[in-house]
Amino acid sequence: MPRPLTRAQALQNQAFLRALARTGNAREAARAVGAHRALFTRRRAKHPAFAAEWDAALALAHAALARGEEGAPGRVVRTANGRLQLRRTLASSLTREHEQRFLAALSASANVRLSAAAAGFSHSAFYLRARANPAFAREWRLALKEGYQRVEAALLASWREDSHRDDAWRHNAPPEMPPMTPNQALQLLYLHQKAVLNQDEPPHLKRRRGECADAYSFRLAAMYRARQARDREAFRVAEAARLSRGEGPYWQDGAPDLPDLAQVKGWSKADPAKPPHDETRALFGGWRLNDWDGARG
Numbered sequence: 001m002p003r004p005l006t007r008a009q010a011l012q013n014q015a016f017l018r019a020l021a022r023t024g025n026a027r028e029a030a031r032a033v034g035a036h037r038a039l040f041t042r043r044r045a046k047h048p049a050f051a052a053e054w055d056a057a058l059a060l061a062h063a064a065l066a067r068g069e070e071g072a073p074g075r076v077v078r079t080a081n082g083r084l085q086l087r088r089t090l091a092s093s094l095t096r097e098h099e100q101r102f103l104a105a106l107s108a109s110a111n112v113r114l115s116a117a118a119a120g121f122s123h124s125a126f127y128l129r130a131r132a133n134p135a136f137a138r139e140w141r142l143a144l145k146e147g148y149q150r151v152e153a154a155l156l157a158s159w160r161e162d163s164h165r166d167d168a169w170r171h172n173a174p175p176e177m178p179p180m181t182p183n184q185a186l187q188l189l190y191l192h193q194k195a196v197l198n199q200d201e202p203p204h205l206k207r208r209r210g211e212c213a214d215a216y217s218f219r220l221a222a223m224y225r226a227r228q229a230r231d232r233e234a235f236r237v238a239e240a241a242r243l244s245r246g247e248g249p250y251w252q253d254g255a256p257d258l259p260d261l262a263q264v265k266g267w268s269k270a271d272p273a274k275p276p277h278d279e280t281r282a283l284f285g286g287w288r289l290n291d292w293d294g295a296r297g
Contacts, residue, residue, distance in 0.1 A: 024061030055108030110147030162240035
């Protein structure tokens with residue numbers, strides 16, 4: 001498993017993805033954020049979720065570029081009265097290059113309309129092609145499955161405690177506190193005291209009227225597991241902060257102080273009456289093999 005990205009790296013990736021969705025060129029997007037393209041390609045190779053977001057940003061860029069070319073068949077055009085209109089394209093005008101572009105975008109975004117726009121045609125044209133061509137329909141299903149899995153992986157990665165996706169507010173100065181009376185301040189403190197101090201019991205774990213002891217014991221066990229999960233989450237957040245500061249994981253604070261392994265001997269000194277070990281004889285667990293045979297006899 002690759003090392004989680006630091007907050008600075010996550011913010012840099014987000015800026016790169018925004019520029020990539022706008023330009024459709026990885027080199028230009030990297031130059032826009034003041035970095036080299038190789039930096040992001042290495043991260044793409046190590047982080048599958050970032051690779052999925054990269055491909056989805058390219059699909060968005062291609063769709064935007066395709067919509068910008070007015071008059072092309074199956075694309076968004078502007079009519080004489082100035083209104084935008086999506087003109088339908090016949091399936092017979094689709095080429096293999098358009099099909100491959102549609103499938104590539106679909107495998108990255110799992111979005112049929114976006115992929116069709118990225119290929120420069122309406123989504124109805126590809127539906128017609130799928131009904132007429134079983135091979136293309138099969139590749140459609142495979143591309144959609146791959147896109148679903150990649151979007152799911154990117155979503156799960158964004159939910160991790162060390163993703164730095166939603167923690168921007170914690171690294172900025174808070175806004176000014178709105179004016180309130182002492183009575184309002186006391187009411188706010190009373191309403192949120194248990195939640196902030198971790199003293200509240202989840203509503204579904206409170207003992208209900210007529211609840212048996214077994215059910216209540218199950219609820220207490222569930223509360224314990226929830227607290228354990230909260231502690232693990234706090235640990236992961238702390239570790240992400242350590243990594244963002246460049247301190248490294250807690251198990252890499254220092255190498256253990258080991259003695260010289262050449263000083264370690266396998267001969268047991270429990271019995272001082274034993275003669276010294278003969279270096280030409282093999283040992284088994286601190287015993288001479290002859291001694292072991294004699295003990296067995």
